[in-house]
Amino acid sequence: DTAVSQTPKYLVTQMGNDKSIKCEQNLGHDTMYWYKQDSKKFLKIMFSYNNKELIINETVPNRFSPKSPDKAHLNLHINSLELGDSAVYFCASSPSGQGESFGSGTRLTVV
């Protein structure tokens, strides 16, 4: 029973394509996040949703669009993929104001 699950685990795609990453949590947490971890291992927050409402939107290109159909799901859609989008994307969730539980990550490679 994985607490935070994201799919796919690996994604290899060509520049210019549109792709989606899905995330679901069964912990009953109010808040969900998307993080990006680049090749230098910096883990940076991209978006945060609380009960389906967007609360954090860092400086991320608008090619990235999160969607939260309900508080257990937060999907990430990426349009017109670029080489620099290659990274590991982590979904996470937390009870409000507490530490995050992370999904296993999606390794995106844009070729």
Added chain:
Amino acid sequence: GQNIDQPTEMTATEGAIVQINCTYQTSGFNGLFWYQQHAGEAPTFLSYNVLDGLEEKGRFSSFLSRSKGYSYLLLKELQMKDSASYLCAPTDSWGKLQFGAGTQVVVTP
């Protein structure tokens, strides 16, 4: 995390103790987390400090000094499986975590 400073790498032998220091500058500080991340895996929660002082949890302890903007993670009785990256993550008043670049701990036999 340009406002978070922690060593890049530390090496220690099995059974030893290692202390990972972290200094930070965060507006509206609201607590500090430590996470462990093995290569190719997700970060996992280790500790959370809100008040000054030492929090002990088995072989791992974490210390916080809010006035000094300083924390450390202490790993005792090191085991080979402790080889991983350790991420210092202070939170701001919105509860947003800022992650440092991480300290790679290498445990040798």
